[in-house]
Amino acid sequence: MVFFAIPFAIVFKISFSYMVPAQPGYAPLLEWFAETQRLVATFNLANYQVLLQDTLYLSTFLYSLKVAAFSTVLCLLLGYPMAYAIARSAPTTRNLFLMLIILPFWTSFLLRVYAWIGLLKTNGVINNTLLSLGIIDQPLVLLYTDFAVYVGIVYSYLPFMILPLYSNLEKHDLTLLEAAADLGARPVKAFFKITLPLSMPGVVAGCLLVFIPAVGEFVIPSLLGRTDQLMIGTVLSAQFFGARNWPVASAVAIALLLLLLLPILLFQRYQQRELEASRR
């Protein structure tokens, strides 16, 4: 909590300061003037006004939410069958599959995103392969598109979807499915009536684990994404490190946090309820 609260307090403080072209790049909120013997507090709400007035921020926020939401849905659609297959496979192959899911974490995240540039670029591996096979005769524009961002995010965050889903699905009591079959439900019906509702905690956990970091993602969109449409994470890092406008950057960070607070709180409420239900 300390590791969250203290940095949060600092950022929160900075978000109300004036920017000064100095080191550090913001004016103090409270200043002691020796001559007048006064403590002067200067609050600056302009940083937040900027967020509301400049349409750049609103559009990047919305774009980030859209990208994160679609990526989450894609991760769920891809991850659910994978998690299901792993959970239902024999124990020995199960461990192998889990290893394969975790294996990418052994290399740097940045390196893996750079590797996608090599795959997606105009004379990259994918285009060259398709060209040499004669499937296309013009290289496809893959890099620096929404598509590339989705590929990057889905690829990077898929394990965070699969692992909570797997740990949920693996605990299911399979006699429940036998009971459903016994009562006349075909396998597909039994899946939607029994397995899916019971796996909801895993679905919720997986979706939040993908959605929350995806909203603030800046490495993937800045390396693979469009240049005309930024994501909020990119803007944030540009403000901090590029423009060195720490107060506005802090305001962006606080706004982002408030935006994500809602799903986080919902998740915690949900977990609490699940915990209570399982305890009884």
Add this chain to the structure above:
Amino acid sequence: MAERVVDRQNQYLRIEGVTKRFGDFVAVDNVSLSIFKGEIFCLLGGSGCGKTTLLRMLAGFESPTSGRILIDGQDMAGIPPYERPVNMMFQSYALFPHMTVAANVAFGLEQEGVARPEIERRVSEMLDIVKLGEFAKRKPHQLSGGQRQRVALARALVKKPKLLLLDEPLGALDKKLREHTQFELINLQEQLGVTFVVVTHDQEEAMTLASRIGVMNKGQIVQVGTPTEIYEFPNSRFVADFIGSVNMFEGRLIEDEPGHVRIRCDDLDSTVFVSHGISAAPDAKVFVAIRPEKIEMNRGATAEGENCVGGVVREIAYMGDLSVYLVRLDGGRMVRVTIPNIERHEERIVWEERVVLRWQPSSPVVLTQ
């Protein structure tokens, strides 16, 4: 209370030479069995005897390696569980944890496509029968073990199956509740007239529930009969030993007449006279089985005559309604005797007293296998 109507002419369930192999292991070995309409049939056996595998084949979760299963004349081969006119009550109950009691019971009817009002009517009717009407809105985790058991029963019965399969139906209940539930189950079965096939390892459960019992051992049915037949006239050492407790003596036939036999046992000082004939080769090795409650015990020094032996009391276990005595015969064998505690202030036989044990000529069972 309704009278159970067992139609002995109607072989409702026919199992014909069914075998089930898992790799090299033969779980069910060439079992043939007929179960009549309206009866409670118990498959009784120890763990791993194949009784659960047989039940799962009836439900359709396993398919026989060879043989046929016919329910009401219809061959079940290739018919998946969700199309069989059979419902099962699982040992773990397998209630759907995310559904209310009413939704659990309604599930089967919904799959059949029964109309909503009809479902609601039948569910509430069924919940009233199992006395759970007021719990309809609860989730399974808010119920006690006994209540869950009744939900499982209601869920399986609401579809009016031709056959209800029950896997250790009382296994998860405590002793007091078991006894109560046993009688409820029998009442319910008589009321609804559904044919029950019960799997259990608990011989007491089988004895009270069943109209007939099939005793299983190593994948085979070793004896089929009413509870009385199984207990009083076991056909093998396995059955005699598995159902209740029994004193077993090895011996040789010394006299074999149609109306009686005499057997010489090395462990007993006297010969055993049995007042019914048996079918065995002369001089064959046989086993004499005598139930502990069929032995009469009196104080006394010497034993004279047939069916009478002397010994010393070594252990007494007071069970309340009866006492179990372990008596060491003069030949060294321990014999188990149970005596009902009829009077409270009776001078009971105590440790190390010399006693004489006696039994009626009709009491022993002579077994050849």
